Amino acid sequence: xxxxxxxxxxxxxxxxxxxxxxxxxxxxxxxxxxxxxxxxxxxxxxxxxxxxxxxxxxxxxxxxxxxxxxxxxxxxxxxxxxxxxxxxxxxxxxxxxxxxxxxxxxxxxxxxxxxxxxxxxxxxxxxxxxxxxxxxxxxxxxxxxxxxxxxxxxxxxxxxxxxxxxxxxxxxxxxxxxxxxxxxxxxxxxxxxxxxxxxxxxxxxxxxxxxx
Numbered sequence: 001x002x003x004x005x006x007x008x009x010x011x012x013x014x015x016x017x018x019x020x021x022x023x024x025x026x027x028x029x030x031x032x033x034x035x036x037x038x039x040x041x042x043x044x045x046x047x048x049x050x051x052x053x054x055x056x057x058x059x060x061x062x063x064x065x066x067x068x069x070x071x072x073x074x075x076x077x078x079x080x081x082x083x084x085x086x087x088x089x090x091x092x093x094x095x096x097x098x099x100x101x102x103x104x105x106x107x108x109x110x111x112x113x114x115x116x117x118x119x120x121x122x123x124x125x126x127x128x129x130x131x132x133x134x135x136x137x138x139x140x141x142x143x144x145x146x147x148x149x150x151x152x153x154x155x156x157x158x159x160x161x162x163x164x165x166x167x168x169x170x171x172x173x174x175x176x177x178x179x180x181x182x183x184x185x186x187x188x189x190x191x192x193x194x195x196x197x198x199x200x201x202x203x204x205x206x207x208x209x210x211x212x
Contacts, residue, residue, distance in 0.1 A: 061181035063119055065191065066110040068174055070122050072137055073103040073110075076167055079140070079160065082149060086156040091208055095201065096160070102197060106190065113187065138170020161205040168198040168205075 076099055083096030111121045140148070140163055151159050175191035175198075182188045 058113070058117055058184035058187070059182065061178060062184040062187045063114070063117065065174065065178040065182060065187055066114050067119070067122055068137060069171070069194075070107055070110050070114075072139060072167075072171055072174065073107045074124070075139060075145075076164070076171075077103050077107070079145075079148065079164060079167070082156070083160060086152045087160065088153040089157045089208070092157045092160055095164075095204065099164070099201070106194075109186075109190070113184070137174055138167045140167065158209065161209055165202050165205050168202050172198050172202075 080096035080100040080103075083093050087093045087096065114121045144163060148156070148159050148163060172195050175194040178191035179188055179195070182191065
């Protein structure tokens with residue numbers, strides 16, 4: 001009788017241990033399976049790492065955007081710098097000040113990106129009056145800049161706005177290309193801001209010229 005009880009208890013203990021082992025194995029298997037199919041279960045730090053990696057990635061379109069927009073912005077700032085002494089319209093002076101305020105910091109940001117990517121920053125004054133990338137991008141020629149520098153009063157106001165509209169239209173196209181082809185998040189975001197702000201300035205200048 002004693003032996004029978006001993007054997008029963010031993011069998012029960014083995015059965016319980018076996019069941020426990022099966023449950024543990026099942027839990028482990030579920031975790032592995034979830035991580036394997038879900039792909040994001042086991043790395044809690046992964047969202048931050050992924051976001052950082054995504055923001056840090058850049059491609060050829062991002063480099064082209066930065067290299068093209070730097071001289072483009074520099075020329076716009078140069079044009080805006082002529083307004084305080086030459087413009088007659090208070091609206092034109094205000095517009096020129098807004099352009100300089102917006103684009104100066106963007107030049108610094110774009111230059112910082114290129115440096116961090118191991119790319120050369122366009123030299124100050126490089127391509128400022130010439131075509132780049134096979135297209136003008138709305139850039140003014142040397143002759144156009146000379147004409148603007150020599151103008152004053154109402155003639156300056158008209159020439160400034162007509163040239164800046166063309167300049168902004170080029171920047172908007174460049175920015176739209178970056179939005180479509182770029183992969184560096186801060187660059188595509190800047191491009192979006194350029195499209196919005198410069199499109200609004202184009203509309204404002206057209207109204208001042210009586211074109212809309």
